Amino acid sequence: MVESQDKQIVDILSTVFDPEVPVLNIVEMGIVRGAEIDDSGVVHVALVPTYTGCPAMNAIEVLARKVIREAGYDRCEVHTLYHEVWTTDWMTDEAREKLREYGIAPPRYSGEKSAEPACPYCGSVDTTLTSRFGSTACKSLHFCNGCVQPFEHFKCH
Amino acid sequence: MAMEMVAKISESLDVAHHAQLAEFLTALGDDALILGHRLSEWCGHAPQLEEDIALANIALDEIGRANVLLMYAGQLEGLNRDQDDLAFHRDTVSFRNLLLVEQPNIDFGYTLARQFLYDVYALKLFECMGGSPNPFISGVARKAAKEITYHVRHSRSWVLRLGDGTSESHDRIQAAFDELWTYTDEMFETSESIHALIEAGIIPDGFLRLRVDWNVFVTDTLTEATLVVPDQDQFMRKGGRSGQHSEHLGHILDEMQFLARSHPDASW
Numbered sequence: 001m002v003e004s005q006d007k008q009i010v011d012i013l014s015t016v017f018d019p020e021v022p023v024l025n026i027v028e029m030g031i032v033r034g035a036e037i038d039d040s041g042v043v044h045v046a047l048v049p050t051y052t053g054c055p056a057m058n059a060i061e062v063l064a065r066k067v068i069r070e071a072g073y074d075r076c077e078v079h080t081l082y083h084e085v086w087t088t089d090w091m092t093d094e095a096r097e098k099l100r101e102y103g104i105a106p107p108r109y110s111g112e113k114s115a116e117p118a119c120p121y122c123g124s125v126d127t128t129l130t131s132r133f134g135s136t137a138c139k140s141l142h143f144c145n146g147c148v149q150p151f152e153h154f155k156c157h
Numbered sequence: 158m159a160m161e162m163v164a165k166i167s168e169s170l171d172v173a174h175h176a177q178l179a180e181f182l183t184a185l186g187d188d189a190l191i192l193g194h195r196l197s198e199w200c201g202h203a204p205q206l207e208e209d210i211a212l213a214n215i216a217l218d219e220i221g222r223a224n225v226l227l228m229y230a231g232q233l234e235g236l237n238r239d240q241d242d243l244a245f246h247r248d249t250v251s252f253r254n255l256l257l258v259e260q261p262n263i264d265f266g267y268t269l270a271r272q273f274l275y276d277v278y279a280l281k282l283f284e285c286m287g288g289s290p291n292p293f294i295s296g297v298a299r300k301a302a303k304e305i306t307y308h309v310r311h312s313r314s315w316v317l318r319l320g321d322g323t324s325e326s327h328d329r330i331q332a333a334f335d336e337l338w339t340y341t342d343e344m345f346e347t348s349e350s351i352h353a354l355i356e357a358g359i360i361p362d363g364f365l366r367l368r369v370d371w372n373v374f375v376t377d378t379l380t381e382a383t384l385v386v387p388d389q390d391q392f393m394r395k396g397g398r399s400g401q402h403s404e405h406l407g408h409i410l411d412e413m414q415f416l417a418r419s420h421p422d423a424s425w
Binding site: 014049051053054055082083084085086106130131132134135138141155157 | 186208210211214217218219220221222224225228245292293294295296297299300303304307309311410
């Protein structure tokens with residue numbers, strides 16, 4: 001969900017993929033909150049970390065600067081907004097579908113009733129939580145009793 | 158819009174009582190930094206793989222929060238120190254963290270008991286700070302409260318499991334709570350600075366009710382876990398908020414600051 005945008009800049013930024021969830025770009029993740037060019041030609045990009053301590057933030061900042069520069073803009077400032085509260089509700093439906101195809105159960109919307117996530121492989125809802133913490137801060141571990149496989153779930157946040 | 162958001166940060170830095178606010182945020186940042194470092198000692202040593210990952214994840218959240226709080230504290234104090242300067246180039250007497258968070262891990266139950274006492278405090282504290290009229294503070298606090306909600310769920314579930322578990326796990330976590338309890342009074346200490354910040358409306362006055370909220374939550378959980386809530390009226394250890402620490406902090410800093418101090422300004 002980009003609140004202020006220069007479409008061209010947003011398109012450039014959508015070539016940057018989240019290093020930890022490489023199937024989603026940073027625009028689909030909802031972490032690009034602003035992208036614009038000011039009067040003196042400087043490109044400003046505003047990013048919101050998913051979790052305060054997300055270790056991918058630094059890589060994302062570097063990659064964002066790199067693609068903007070490669071697109072021919074010499075001056076680019078990336079602002080990381082730690083006080084903006086990111087939520088998985090900013091993820092598009094398309095992004096959720098991509099997650100599922102990749103093997104990660106997508107987050108529910110925050111208004112939806114809380115339930116165990118459906119298995120991204122077989123669709124079974126007979127799943128069990130293994131651990132609230134997974135391979136990254138944004139995911140939890142689950143087990144599908146239908147196809148007897150472990151899977152990860154992108155936590156509703 | 159993006160630029161407006163950025164402008165809002167510098168605006169929220171221009172506040173009255175900035176020295177007091179810097180002091181307050183340093184204390185909260187130090188809590189997160191030291192506890193995060195303590196928890197990270199479990200990495201590769203936890204009793205099961207899922208737990209290893211969970212503790213490392215929580216440690217990461219704590220360090221992330223320390224990063225933001227100390228960054229903001231550094232900007233407010235105006236001494237040209239960033240979060241790394243504050244984390245790596247201060248000595249024990251300048252740290253303002255609670256004595257609770259610097260206590261050694263001892264065993265898994267002790268670690269989770271310490272974590273639970275802190276998590277409930279941090280959750281109530283940041284929920285309260287989420288109501289600050291300062292947009293930066295309220296934003297950082299709301300984000301922190303969201304993350305700490307997961308931590309509380311986790312530490313609470315272990316308190317229930319170990320307390321209401323075998324007689325061995327029950328006795329050990331009870332002993333942990335009995336000892337750690339003497340460090341909890343310090344969480345609710347107020348100082349002149351805090352009162353000034355409350356009066357100025359920067360800290361919501363709900364801050365003064367933290368002890369009550371904390372007590373209700375902790376008492377409910379301990380009771381459900383068949384544990385005895387330790388006596389409130391007993392000798393309480395204090396001093397962390399004024400820089401008088403236990404010997405344990407020095408040892409943590411030794412390890413944590415060694416690299417940064419041996420190779421100042423190193424980058425990679």
